[in-house]
Every structure is written in structure tokens, then in C-alpha cells.
Amino acid sequence: MPKRKNERKPLSFTTTMRNPERIVSFLNCLIDFEGKILTNDLIYDIIKNILSKKIYETVYQRNNKKYKHIYADESLDYTDEDLKDIIKNSSQNHKESGFEKGWPSRFDTFYKFSKELGFVYYEINKKIEISESGHLLIKTLGKNSDSTKLLSRVFLNAMVKYNTNNPFRRNLNSNTPLVLTLETINILKNNYNWEKSGIYRHEIPFITCWQNNNSSKLAEFINSFRIKHGKKPSNETVYSLCLELLESDNTKRFKINQILNEGVDDFIRKFRITGLFSLRGMGNLLDVNKFEIDKTEYVLEKYNNQEIFDDEYKFYEYMGQIDENFVKIPSNYIQYNINEIRQRNLEKWAKDLTKDEIYQELKVLGNKNIASKHTVLKFIDGPIRFEFLTSIALKQHFPSVDISPNYPIDDEGMPTFTAMGGIGDIEVYSDHDRVLVEVTLIRNRNQGSIEIPAITRHLKSIVGVNMKIYSIFIAPIIHEDTKYMIGYTKNRYGLNIYDYTIEDFVKSISKFEKLSDFCFDN
Template sequence: MASITDKKTIFFVTSPRSPDKLINEIRTLVENFEGEKWNEKTQKDFYLHLSKQDFFKGSTTGDLAFKARDRINRAPKALGFVDLSPVIKLTNAGKLFLTGKRSEEVFLRQLIKFQLHSPYHTDKNDAFRVKPYLELMRLVYELGGLSKHEIGLFVIGLTSYKKYDDVKSRILDFRKEKSGLRKRKVSYKQFIAEEFEKELSRLFAEKIKGGEIFIRQNKKQSLGKFIRAKKSNHLDYSDASIRYLRMTGLFSMNPRSSKVYVLEERKKDVEFILENTPRDIFKYKNEDDYKTQLFAATEPKLFVDDKERIISKILRKSNEFNTGELEIKTTEELKDIYKSILQKSLTELVENEQSKLKDYEDFDDVDEVFSSITNREAVDPSLFFEWNVWRAFSMLDDGDIQGNFKVDDDGVPLYTAPANTPDIVCKYKDFDTIVEVTLSSGQKQYEMEGEPVARHYGNYRKETQKDVVFGIFIAPKLNDAAVAHYYALYRINIEHYGGKAKIIPLSLDDLKTLLKNAYQSKKRPKAADIKTLFVHLSDLALSTSSEKEWRQKISETVQGAFIQ
């Protein structure tokens, strides 16, 4: 139980940061600890058990019980997938989430039901009366989308649904001000900084006036540090809220503007939710009463729970079926048909995207997305880095370039590649290349990516039995230990990795240089040119005296690659 009494803002669930991790983490909890009390011992044991799973990303140092609570007490408990009192138990909603075919529908229902206040988040003043995700959906729908900054600036103050019109008005005023920046010769960065200072000063006026501007990490009073800390927190909530909305399958995002919007095909679904879901919070008698409605797996009803509405969707998207043959199908069968139609459309969309990339039509756009990621402007930067590297290789190569990330119905990336699979696989006639990417840096890069990248490389060689396989490791900044690791792997015959591992470390600048050279070349590179380059870059590990010299030679070679 947490208190939100006297808080000035709402919050969105931030742990796990990427909601696609929920299923694996909840399954690990209930399969190993269901029926036990959720106390410090089980929390530590759970976290240690979790850390041994292939999908785990995190640290095993520090307060492990706290880290376990951070992962389970937030989204899994708050959204009603698990009950932690009196003992650990999977709820009906949790069971359907883990075992059902349509986890996104279950997730959507639980998001809609999340409310402030509740027995999980108590408010003695009864000031909080809002379903945060429901009102966020409403704003996204009515305003044609919301940016990360708009959510962090204004939606975060929507503590009651009765404040909705005021928040909406503030966003419209903000957009009007933003539209005149060029005329006033004010940069967007400066404008956003000023808006956050103004809005946060308004929201926390009482605290500031009373001198209550301490921040957890620093006991010294400083208004500037207080504003910066609150801004960072609000943007974290904003980032997470967009990720969670997108997991419902109803929303997508513009990777350049970080603006979340309703998918055109799903507008009816959103309209149904907004028209049929009560805006006021559920009036519970006690915690058990609240849990009963929260844990219900099939409530509230969704647009696609009605056969006639699904049939209408199918007939609008495809001429392969007639009304008669669809009416004899069950609701679940109709949902399967609709999903297959959307998947077919998505496949065509991705193929068209790759066709444009191979013609270098999106060269400037790829470069722009890389810039937004390195400038820390993107929502879910790791995901979009993986996607944009796939776009870069699709542009650069003439092979079959497959990204293992999942995309939404608009072809925008939704989740990163699952554990134990390469991020990207490039297939050619006489060789393959697996590509692994990361935004991590320093020692963390080596710890997180050193062995897994080599393992993915070795597994791929064993599974495909390909004679020639290259590994490409890409990061904005390469860690010396990671480079040394890959340098050694090519000089030592290790059976576990399929022999000598040809894993080539490239910085983001290296990749951008290759793209630029290929774009400006009179003759675009073909598979044979790619292979020649990769053979040379990997063989440099044998002709250089150290990993530092190897890294330097790679960059020097890249500078002149594909120039004709």
C-alpha cells in the first residue's frame, strides 16, 4: 500500500519499463513462488531466480528485495495480474494474460481499470479521482496524438477527470505557442526548458514557497535541481505511458516526433472504450471489493467482443469473405481471421518499406532518427536504435535483411528482439551476417553484450551450418573491453562458439560512414562488396598487434569503403 495523499501529480507505471517483459517475469514468479508469502526472503529468492533466466537484464548487486518489489509491486500488482496478499497468487486476469492468445486485449482491460485512488494507492483527501490511462487515451484521440513533452508537462497534472478540459486547454495553448517559435527565433530546446520550469513551478508552488524543494539524491535546497529532477521524473512517466499504451495494439508512435497516436484501423475500438467506460473511479467498499473488479479477466467489454463488429472489420479490410460464412464462426475464430488479415497487410507494408530503403529514398530520415536517439529525444531509444540499424542494413545490403523485433500495425517497432535471438539477420547466397546492437556504454556494455553476442553467433553457426557467418556489433561508443573480447575470439579456436568467431565491432559513426559512402557512390555496393569488406575487417584481427590497433584499422578502412 502506498499513499498519494497531498501529491500534486498522477503517475504511470514505470516498472517494468518495457511492458513486453511482464509475461516472463510474472510467469517466473508464480511458477516458483505461488502460495508463499511475499516477504523479504521470497523477494530476494525471486530476484536471484529471475537473474538466472535468459531474458533477464539487470544487476544482482544492491538491495535485491527492493529490486524484486520494484518489478512486481508496480505493473504486475497494480494492473491486477498478481495478488500478493495474503500469499502470492495469479489472478484470473493474470492467467488469461499468460496463457491466452490475445494478451494485448487482457492488457488493455487492465489499463482501463487502473485508477487513482485505490486500496493500493490511498488518498485520505479523496482528491484523486482519475483513471490515468483512460484519460490519456481520450486526450490522444481528441487531440490527434500527444507528444512525450505534452504528457510530461500537462497530462501528469490530471489528478481528477474533472480537470480534463483544463489540461486539454493547456495543451492547445502550448501548441499555439510552439507554432510561433520560428517567427520568434526561439529554439525548441529553450522553449521546452522554459515551459517545464513554468508548469512545474505552478504545480509545486506550495512546496516551492514553503522551501520543500529537497530531492532524494541531494539534501541541499536548490530550486534548479528540484525542477530538473521533477522534469526527469515526468519524462520517465511520459516515456513509460507511451510504451504501455502501445502494448494494447490500439496506438502507434511517430519515431521522429515521439508522438503517440491512435492507429487508423483501431479508432472504432478507442471510441467504444471512451463512450462506454465510466470516467469516475470504481467505488469500492474495501480492498476485497476492489480486487474482485480488478482481477476480472473479461471486463470491461471491448469493441471486438461483439461478433457483428468484428465481421464488419473483416469485410472492410478484405474481400476474401462473405457475411454468411463469417456469421457461423465463433468470436474467437473471427478474431483469428481479422488478425491474419492485419498480418498480411503488415507484411506488405514492411516489404514496401524495405523497397524504399534499398533505393535510398529514406537516407535522410534514417540519419535523422539516429540523431534523435543519440540526442536522447526518442521514446524507447533501444528499440528504435535496433529498428533504425535494421533500416540502415536494408538500405546498405542487397540480401534478405530480417529484423527480429516486433512491429505494430503501422510497421513501427513495438518490442526488441526476444532473448537468445540475434537482433538482425542478413542472409545472402554464400554468407550470412548477424547484427547485434546496444546503447549501453562503459563496463556495462561488456558485461551485457560480451558473452551473449558471441553465444548468439555460435548458436547461429551451429543451427544454420553456414560456412561463412559474420557478426557485427554496433554501439554509439565502443567499450575497450568489448573490443578486446571480440579481438580474442577471432584469434582463438573456441568450439563453443563454432570455432574462430568473426565478430566485427563498429561504432555508430562507422555505420553512418558506410551508409554515406554507399549513398554517394556511383555504384551501389552488392553482396560481394559487403563480403569483401567484412572479410578484410575481421582478418585485420590477425594482422594487428593489439585490439586497439584492430579497432583503429577498422575505422580507417570504413572511411574508404564503397567509394568509387
């Protein structure tokens, strides 16, 4: 089949790996195969590894009672024979260029975006390579504040270099989207008299369809659009202008939903994880995060005129090199009252969303098969969102109690990472209680060994305070090993940890009148 000729196409990162954290899980499955020659036989070994780690589920597994049960239970593992059977009976009607139809092509689908971002390089009959940035990304697999920050830095390193017309794409549009966006926001702010800084959600398609790196022209285009169409243009108006930018009238090739919804969501998700951007106005406005101004200025100075690569491997090498300045440049927190910003935003969300809305969002986190559809919450990584939603729920139900989450924030007060190690996720104070609220999405046997010793240390550090001291521990499920370790903490140190599944927490908090009602040994 002849290759499709180059054409103008909207920016589209991937439909398979929408969640950046999912990329990490897949990349981790390649560690044992680094340096090995990629063959179809090796691909099947890699696929077995992916299936064994339960980060991909086939239709055959979902329709098989035994395999479905194993997939759902984190304490159970597939045998080697199970994995062979799943692969054999899961036909992959899929073909990618350079790979045989079936699982080899599915492998390429899993990893091609990681390859494009410079995390890994592979070709049939060549050694698998994992780059410097790829290895750093794999280190972020453990969910804690340090790993989440590192993940943000690695994606920032990739996104500032990413070009729409890189060797892995055939696109007549050629720009560096992240740099183009930052420059356009600055020009709109400095050269045009608009009340609010940033790019409106409905204007993002103009960036994803823009032809080049001319940010001045793009800012002028958006300014004229605002004057003519206002802040609430019709979808059809935006779509029509995007097709003009793409020099196309092919509505089947470039669907309205793809450009105005899917592409925008993916754009926000990938860019927000870099830490340089904040969402304002309940997700309607994308702006520069003031806490990261120094990094933003560095990006605009160093990456505003980048080399265009024709060779895939050279592009991979460029993308895979880490710019250490993204780690060295500190965030600009000193001039701001972080706690005040965090509390103000928490109170706003507790007021703007109903209790039932928070309940439903918490339940989403407890179900691996459901995704949030909220215009802002869907862009927040699960563990971070869990801390945020739990803080909101506590604030709504106990307004007179001091609810103090410890998650880092952007300049809107929205959480950017999970709480740092050494402190509780959420500290709660009433007249008589001092409570550590700890949350995790870990479901397997590691849940207890990772979470309970840390909670015990936190509780021991505040023993002696003339208040009732205890912890509330919340997870999608409570593993049996966790219950055992909670019992050990009680018997060894006399410290109470009250465990709740997300479902039980939602049911209980709706009925409780005071904080101590969580203590089910009362």
C-alpha cells in the same frame, strides 16, 4: 509516522521498473514461491533467486572483484554461499509501509508496481498469488515475436484499466490515463482544426497532471494552450500550468524535471508498449497507431466508464483478469502496403542519422550498463531496436543492396516486435549474395541452442538458389557453445555462419566495401 493526506499528484508509474520487460524478469522469480506464505525468511529466499538470475546487482557486488566477474560472465553462477554473503553485506537502507526495513522493504519496491498492475498479490503472512495476466506475462520471458506480442496485449489489458486513484495510491486526481489520452486525441482531431493529429510531447504533462476523466475539457485546455503559446513553449510555461492543475506551489515536492522529463518518458514507454500509439516527428508527437484502430475503438467503447475501487485485493482481481478481445481483435494491416512503409522509414533513418550515431547506439546495446538517450530509440525494447539499428547500418553502408528487415511495424514504419519465427531477422540481397542477418542480445550458453539451429534451418531452406548463401550472426558476445554449433553447421551441412560481436560488427562494417567482405574465410 502518520500517512500523508491525499493530494493531487502527477501520474507516476514507477522509478524502479521503468522498463516493462524488467517486470517480467522479476515476476518470473516468484514462480517457485506462488502459493507460499510470505514471511521475511521467504523474502530472503526470493532475493537469493533474484540475485542468482542476475537481474539485480548490489553495490557490494560491484565493489567485489569476484562477484563482479561472475555477474559479468553469463556462463558463471553464484554459489549459495556467495548469495548469502551478498545479502548479508548488502545493507538496504530502505523502508516501505507494511514491511521491515532492509531487504523485506526492497522486496516490496521490486514488486509493488506489478501488484498495482494486477500481476501479483502479496501481503506479509498471506499467500503469494500470481494472476491470470501475471502468468501470461511470465510466458513472454523468451524473446521472440510471439512473446513480444503477448507482452503488448498483457500491458494493454492493464493500462486500459489503470486509474490514478487506485487503492494503492493516494491521489485526488482520478482518471484512466490511457482512455483519457485516446479520447483527447480524437477530440483534438475531430473538433479542432489542427494540421497534425496527436499530442505533442510537451503537452503530455497536462495529461499526467489532469484532475479527472473530462477529455473534452482537456482537449479544450490543450487547444487554448496551442493558440496562446504555439508549438514550442518554454518549459517554465508548461511547468507553471501543471502546478496550477495540481493546485500546488511546492516546487520541491513536484520538481520540473520529474514532471516534464521523467514522467513523460515513463508515460510514453508504458503506453507505447500497448501497441495503440505511434511516435511521430522524431518523438515529438504521440498519436494513435492507425494499424490498431479496431482495438482503439473497442477500448473507447468498453472502458470509458470504469468502477473506482477502494479495496486493494478487489482491484487486483479486476486488473488481473484478461480481456480476450485484446488477443482476438486483429491489427488493420490489409489496406496498407506494409513493406513500402517499412522501407520508407528505414531509408529516412539511414539518411537522418549519421553512421557514427548508429555505431554508438549499437554499442549501447552491447553494454548492459549504458542506456540510450535518443528521443525515440530509448522507447524501443532492446531486441527490437537491435534489428532496427542493424538494418539502418546495413542500409547506410550498402545503399545499392536490398535490405529487407522482417520486424512488424506501426503506421510510422517503426518496429513494434522482433521478426516472427520461421523467417530471418533481416534478409539481404545483392547481385551475387543472399544473406540472412540474425541478431540477438542473449549472452549465455543458451545463445547457441536458441539461435544457431534456427539459422541453419533458414539457410537450408534457400539452398539451391544460384547465389552465394550465408548468414551473419551478431551478438554482444559470442559464447563458446555458439562457436561450436556454428562449426557443426559448417561441417555437417556446408553452410557458413559468420559470427560478429557488436563491437566487431561496428569496426568491420565501417571498413567493408561489399557485402561479401563479411565472409572472413575469403
